[in-house]
Amino acid sequence: MLAAFAVLFFRLWALQVLSGSQFLQAAENNQQRPQPIAAPRGPITDRFGRVLVTNAPGTAVQITPADLPKHGAYAELRRLTAILHVPLTDVTTQIAKAKHLGDTLTPVTVKDFVREPQIRYLYEHQSEFPGVTIANSFLRRYKFGDLAAQLLGYVGEISSTQLEQMHGYRLGDKIGQGGIEASYDKFLRGKAGLKQAFVDSLGRPTRPIEVKSLPVPGFAVRLTLDAKLQRAAQKAIVDGINRAQANQQWYANAGAIVALDPRDGAIRALASYPTYDPAVYAGRRKRDLAPLIDPKVAEAADFPALNRALAGVYPPGSTWKPVTALAAMEEHILDPNASLHCTGQLTIDKQVFKNWDPFANQWMTLPTAIAQSCDTYFYQVGKRFYDLPADRGQPLQKWAKSFGFGQPSGVDVGPEEPGLVPTIKWRQQTYTKKTDPYGWQIDRLWKSGDSVQLAIGQKDLQVTPLQMARFYALLANGGKLVTPHVVADIEQPGPDNGPISGPLVLRRFQPPTKELNLDPAAISVLRDGLFQATHSGSGTSSGVFGNFPIGVAGKTGTAEKIVTVHDSTVLTNTSWWCGFGPFAGPTLVVCAVIENGGFGGAVAAPAALQVFEQYFGKKASGIATKQAD
């Protein structure tokens, strides 16, 4: 008997005296419900301070899983979700996730934007909904609809994988999920405040809520983007697609336009089509989101979530010719003033390579070959690269790399694709017995055809529109490789989170530009050729830019690509145009791509013109498109 009592005393002593403070803390924690107070997220503005994204204050309904009744929780959730028109399974999976992570005290958001009558009902029937709390929330509001949707990104609740990978975030936090929202999240998100609620075991409040700290609103992010130019660029893609369809290019369905300042790489427009209204992310409607998140639906809708300007990879076609020419001149294997014979076709190593214009028969210097986009001229340049002794390496690929191809541009918003510059080594690694069991021994070899096709931007080469714009910026600024960027600075937002008055700049972004020390004469010759392309009678886009009051120079491209549409394989042309203006002192580079659009001169060039027209505020007096590469 004494032993039994001694044991009880000992246990009491251990619990109450030795570890009493620890249990006291546990008892205190039992009734405390720390709840974050949402901080308003910073606005995103264009370069002129036009607010592109701001917040709409809303009322959210949340559930603290720990405070749900032990019996009847399911019935309560069913009633709640019926009132709020939310799928029950969404809520139960969220609660299950919270329980799995062992955090049942952080409120789970059932619905973000709840209407007034429903809120009033919940307040009136508070006792029937233990564990349910009502909190302020902020929803992202996109004033301009689909403007720069892929670039801006969206905001969503943190996923469990993100929670594991990122530091300083909590379950239920809303974070940027792509685009600017993701890459500048740490500036935009602000700092949530903290309030402390006290509840009994049934989740009923026992004391008034204490505010421990107030939320700190997020900073404003000012983009280099020009909203009006962006709008024009997005419209230009749509117009370009319509133009292509009018030319019987039935597969034309998508496109991208990049416009940037060649002096510092500031992106003025970054358009991708098809697009979407980011507001679908603010609601919780699965059907609207399907094209963005469900791979099958997305494919049928031509991947609207894909930012083609950064992550769309295409063969560049003839817009690549200046790259080949510049590399050849730097390697001293091409004299720009010497004439080569431009013919309708050219046979190299028993293989016939055709010119886009089968009737061409003319001796050309480099500027003319650029202006008329002569393929056979560049086949010969490609053969010269192929014929170089092995100890010269692969100079075209080496120069392409130094111009920024085959690697991410380092733009401050993602996701970005590196593209592909094919090399001898790449062929050997790609075509192996495993991947290509029947032809690998042949396919792994680098043949003359590879060099010839690479010279005109065909075959395995893949670039993004942004990489091309970066290269044309290099031609426009005289040999400097800029780092494209889309954010100008971080600012203290004005009152009410609205338009910024007298902004306080906290941090300015000026990514480095790299001087490549290229031969100025070579660049000058190329610029000359690009100007002829838009102005001489036989230039591939002179009908489009010839009458534009500002001197714009640029190159068309028509890249052959095998695409699978509705289970059949067709050869289509990706329509390209890249160029810059004003010719004397370029302030804008534009690169336009219309997928499956046909000839660059017919579709992409007029689309690029629309962007220049908006930028310079001047109209071209009538254009005549040409079915020209």
Next chain:
Amino acid sequence: MVDYATTERVIARPRARAREASILRNLDWALLLAVAALVGYGLWAIAGITKHDQSNPNYYVTRQAVYALIGVVGMVAFIFLEPAFWRRHAKVVYGLVIAVLVVAPVFGAEVRHTRRWIDIGPFRFQPSEFGKLLLVLFLAAFLAERGKRIAERQTTLAATGFALLPIMLVFLQPDFGTAIVYAAVLGATLFVAGTRWWHLAALVGGVAFAGAFVLWLGPAMSVDVLKPYQRARITGFTNPSQDPGGSTYNINESITAVGAGGVNGRGPNGATQTAYNYLPEHATDFAFASLSEQRGFVGATILLLLYLFVIWRAIKVITLARDAFAAIAAAGIAFALLIQIFINVGMTVGMAPITGIPLPFVSVGGSSMVANLLAIGVLQSICLRRR
């Protein structure tokens, strides 16, 4: 054994007057005072524990005081009742045990999936609490009667058989905790009656096997004697943090409450585990945890010392008992009290499985209070008619 009873009556009559005159002298006053202190302390504890449970903070303590008063009246009545009365009516006593235990599941009110209570007017009456005392008295009578054949196997088997019926009835209510107390009573009475040690060992072994079967072997062979919630609660104390929202919720909150009490306690207003109902059943099964939270180590120690004193006096009564029946009965009562305290306090501090047995003299509940006071009455009655 009939002649033995007659002898006693013959001896008792001439001495009756002198006995009654010396009642005041022969009562165990220390025990009486200790029980009074225990009841008073229990009421004070309940006043704090139930302060936030009803709009009237004195609701439970008033009720409890009324029960204590009824219990005291009953106790006094039992003091005057000769112990031999129970022995003479052993068969009736046993019949009563079975009757009340049968009535509970048949006519009882279902509370949280169990039928332990019978509603009589405004009172809710828990027969198994009274059954405990009655079983002790019956077993004491039976074993005293078999005094000369106590070493025989048949005696042990018969006593076990008689006890097994009420144990099963209680178990089926289901009330696992009280079934354990009944079994402990059987063991204690057999022990004091002088059963052979190996009979006891076999009995303990059998109980251990039954326990193991019920908790682990049975489920493994998909024979479920216990309801899943019972098994989870009973085995849960070995690993309280395995399922904090479910079966081990009670034990976690209970240990937290006890620990949070610290040395001096948090007081009725500061004890959030009790006040905000995190600790379930804090006025009944978990009263000790609640008391520990509100009054701390000091308050809990005072209660345990009072218990220790009461049980020490009860054991002293065994040594004073004038005959085998009285000694066995006193032992059964003392041990039943001890095992209840140990299981109840043990469960609140995580050392014993969670079973719904009340803390004697403290937990809110009329049946327990009255039955325990009646048991003290029997003890006093034995003490009064000491050798």
